[in-house]
Amino acid sequence: MMKTLSLTQIENILENLDPIPAIEQGFVEYSKGKCNIPPIGELLMDKGDVHIKYGCITGEDYYVIKIASGFYDNNKIGLPNSNGLMLLFSQNTGELICTLHDQCLLTDIRTAIAGAITAKYMAPKNISAIGIVGTGVQARMQAEYLKSVTPCRDIVVWGRDPEKLVNYRNDMRQSGFKVTATMDMDELCASANLIVTTTPAEQPLIKADQIRPGTHITAMGSDTPNKKELDVNILALADVVACDSKEQCYIRGEICHAIKAGVIDMANTLELGNIIDGQKGRINDQQITVADLTGVAVQDIKIAEAVYLASLG
Amino acid sequence: MMKTLSLTQIENILENLDPIPAIEQGFVEYSKGKCNIPPIGELLMDKGDVHIKYGCITGEDYYVIKIASGFYDNNKIGLPNSNGLMLLFSQNTGELICTLHDQCLLTDIRTAIAGAITAKYMAPKNISAIGIVGTGVQARMQAEYLKSVTPCRDIVVWGRDPEKLVNYRNDMRQSGFKVTATMDMDELCASANLIVTTTPAEQPLIKADQIRPGTHITAMGSDTPNKKELDVNILALADVVACDSKEQCYIRGEICHAIKAGVIDMANTLELGNIIDGQKGRINDQQITVADLTGVAVQDIKIAEAVYLASLG
Incomplete structure (x- = not known):
């Protein structure tokens, strides 16, 4: 039932996926007031910070929790400063459906896609x-x-x-x-x-x-x-x-x-x-x-x- | 690097683990003001709700995010009403170290252990x-x-x-x-x-x-x-x-x-x-x-x- 997708698997999926229509749809639902998006959670630590963004579109199938961190000395030890994953759960049963270990790639892409949609319109x-x-x-x-x-x-x-x-x-x-x-x-x-x-x-x-x-x-x-x-x-x-x-x-x-x-x-x-x-x-x-x-x-x-x-x- | 523990693996580990000393230590650190615990995140949906509890002990190795949900009609379709997992991250690099698919078992146990510690003292x-x-x-x-x-x-x-x-x-x-x-x-x-x-x-x-x-x-x-x-x-x-x-x-x-x-x-x-x-x-x-x-x-x-x-x- 529960699926785990690695960064490589996500990259492969994205080669044959155009997420623009889904994200356009999301913006429309957001502006219609259909989204349930609580305030961002934040944990500030000595060496970095983590932000938890989560929410759902009311009545749809899934809710999503995104955990994204920035640890600004990571580059010095050969690690990326930004890191993160997304968790997709059922809005009907609460079950974890899929863990996406995207390491922030999906955040970068959805951000770039918002720019493309903006230019389109x-x-x-x-x-x-x-x-x-x-x-x-x-x-x-x-x-x-x-x-x-x-x-x-x-x-x-x-x-x-x-x-x-x-x-x-x-x-x-x-x-x-x-x-x-x-x-x-x-x-x-x-x-x-x-x-x-x-x-x-x-x-x-x-x-x-x-x-x-x-x-x-x-x-x-x-x-x-x-x-x-x-x-x-x-x-x-x-x-x-x-x-x-x-x-x-x-x-x-x-x-x-x-x-x-x-x-x-x-x-x-x-x-x-x-x-x-x-x-x-x-x-x-x-x-x-x-x-x-x-x-x-x-x-x-x-x-x-x-x-x-x-x-x- | 990243580890995933299933409910069965967690149950097996617990057979040879007494978490009481660690949790006692945690209560002491909490009361000394060493914990960094932001407000609980909450997402309320039609069929259930999810709570996100997270935090760390300042200067220690890990921070933890717990996602716990209650979907109160699950029993009718043969699923547990309560569900959840814990994510353990490095406080030094932000990396995800371990995903614990405990399905609320660890919450039940840490709650029972708090009772045992209270009785002990x-x-x-x-x-x-x-x-x-x-x-x-x-x-x-x-x-x-x-x-x-x-x-x-x-x-x-x-x-x-x-x-x-x-x-x-x-x-x-x-x-x-x-x-x-x-x-x-x-x-x-x-x-x-x-x-x-x-x-x-x-x-x-x-x-x-x-x-x-x-x-x-x-x-x-x-x-x-x-x-x-x-x-x-x-x-x-x-x-x-x-x-x-x-x-x-x-x-x-x-x-x-x-x-x-x-x-x-x-x-x-x-x-x-x-x-x-x-x-x-x-x-x-x-x-x-x-x-x-x-x-x-x-x-x-x-x-x-x-x-x-x-x-x-």
């Missing part, structure tokens, strides 16, 4: 170039998952560290992209009309006057009350401001800073699930749109379920 | 008879684990349902006890001087005038704000009132009702860990003592760790 029709801000794991994965929603294979990547920029360029070229690396944000904003910010910055990296009409920005790096990647005035001038979860964005991400600065009102924002479900987001290719992604547990629920169901063959 | 020297209030799982397990702390093998069991009383008597006779079953609490209180209450009662089952001098009562059935098994006047007249966790007993168990009624003061209670660590509890065999056990996560931490370490051989 909010980006302008023709993407001139994809602007990637940052050079880390999500800077790579966001671009990978955008492949399924745009034919554009031109990346302008911005970073502060030339070595990391070179590594990024080399990696993404191998993955089929044409990559321009820059340390000048003006250059990125001038050529990209789909920008994805993926950094843990605590001071804005992009200014309002750098943004051209017809640009969409997905800000996914900021997920705490302190982080922010965008000048609040970008949100003020945007025609559409969306987010994954209004409830979360009151206290973390980009939107909370803009609300605190008094330049936008939560009542004028949309949830991604609303837009997927048919509410109007972008209405022409001259509008500026912004999406603030902080990550919601329904993404974990949906990707764990999709991988488990695919494992049944 | 608080009961009078000579036990005339063990009074067991209730006929369920803990009514059996509490008696089993008392074997290691008293030579007394006489049980007086009280219950409301004659059939359950007969089943209890038969089971415990097989386990080496002499059992008297009664539906009259006076009879139990007249012969037993070590009483363990194990019911989910919400109205007191024992009155103050039924308690003889020299009696110790361990009340372990009440673990929510609504449940109570003892007349608050029993706590008022007791010479010693102890509990596993003052923090918890402010809001659940027997002590909170007695404080609300204004008949005792938390300042005059002791924690079990204080008594194990040398603070004076009972000082003679004429005193009346009461212990209120609501269950603390340090018991889960210690029993999971003990079983894992024993599995290494």
Whole structure:
């Protein structure tokens, strides 16, 4: 009855699985208020911390508990800093159905998929170039998952560290992209009309006057009350401001800073699930749109379920 | 590296393992303020609920996450109502070290062991008879684990349902006890001087005038704000009132009702860990003592760790 999936097994399953439709569906159900997602559990220890995210979609088959840890000296001893697993249980009997030892891979993927879904529903029709801000794991994965929603294979990547920029360029070229690396944000904003910010910055990296009409920005790096990647005035001038979860964005991400600065009102924002479900987001290719992604547990629920169901063959 | 223990493997390990010393140690560390135990996570669903208890002893090797569910129609389809597992992680690297698929067995055992430890430190020297209030799982397990702390093998069991009383008597006779079953609490209180209450009662089952001098009562059935098994006047007249966790007993168990009624003061209670660590509890065999056990996560931490370490051989 109970199944265990190793990281390798999960990687193999993902080769023939597109979790985007399931996660889109999850965002819709989330925005309809069908999700039961308690506050995140947190255990802070001397050498690291662990977060427990859990919940379910009311009346569906499964509930999911995700355990994710960060131990920031692990790299020094050859271990990954981030670690984690997901547990899928029956919502009918409470039985453990599947343990997914994904070591955070599914979190990385569901995060990248949220970016792809956002671009699918909010980006302008023709993407001139994809602007990637940052050079880390999500800077790579966001671009990978955008492949399924745009034919554009031109990346302008911005970073502060030339070595990391070179590594990024080399990696993404191998993955089929044409990559321009820059340390000048003006250059990125001038050529990209789909920008994805993926950094843990605590001071804005992009200014309002750098943004051209017809640009969409997905800000996914900021997920705490302190982080922010965008000048609040970008949100003020945007025609559409969306987010994954209004409830979360009151206290973390980009939107909370803009609300605190008094330049936008939560009542004028949309949830991604609303837009997927048919509410109007972008209405022409001259509008500026912004999406603030902080990550919601329904993404974990949906990707764990999709991988488990695919494992049944 | 990562280990998985099935229920059968855990049962085998327990045959040669006495977890009492580890759990005693845990209570001492808890009362010294060395434990890091966040609030319990809770997910309430249509057909059941799940509770996530987690924490660690600061600076030790492991942290533990326990997932325990109750799905109250499971029995109708031949499944246990209660289910659960424990996950043991490294406090140094965050790595999952061991998954214990104990299906709640370890919770039942650590609960029974807390009763045994309480009796060891608080009961009078000579036990005339063990009074067991209730006929369920803990009514059996509490008696089993008392074997290691008293030579007394006489049980007086009280219950409301004659059939359950007969089943209890038969089971415990097989386990080496002499059992008297009664539906009259006076009879139990007249012969037993070590009483363990194990019911989910919400109205007191024992009155103050039924308690003889020299009696110790361990009340372990009440673990929510609504449940109570003892007349608050029993706590008022007791010479010693102890509990596993003052923090918890402010809001659940027997002590909170007695404080609300204004008949005792938390300042005059002791924690079990204080008594194990040398603070004076009972000082003679004429005193009346009461212990209120609501269950603390340090018991889960210690029993999971003990079983894992024993599995290494």
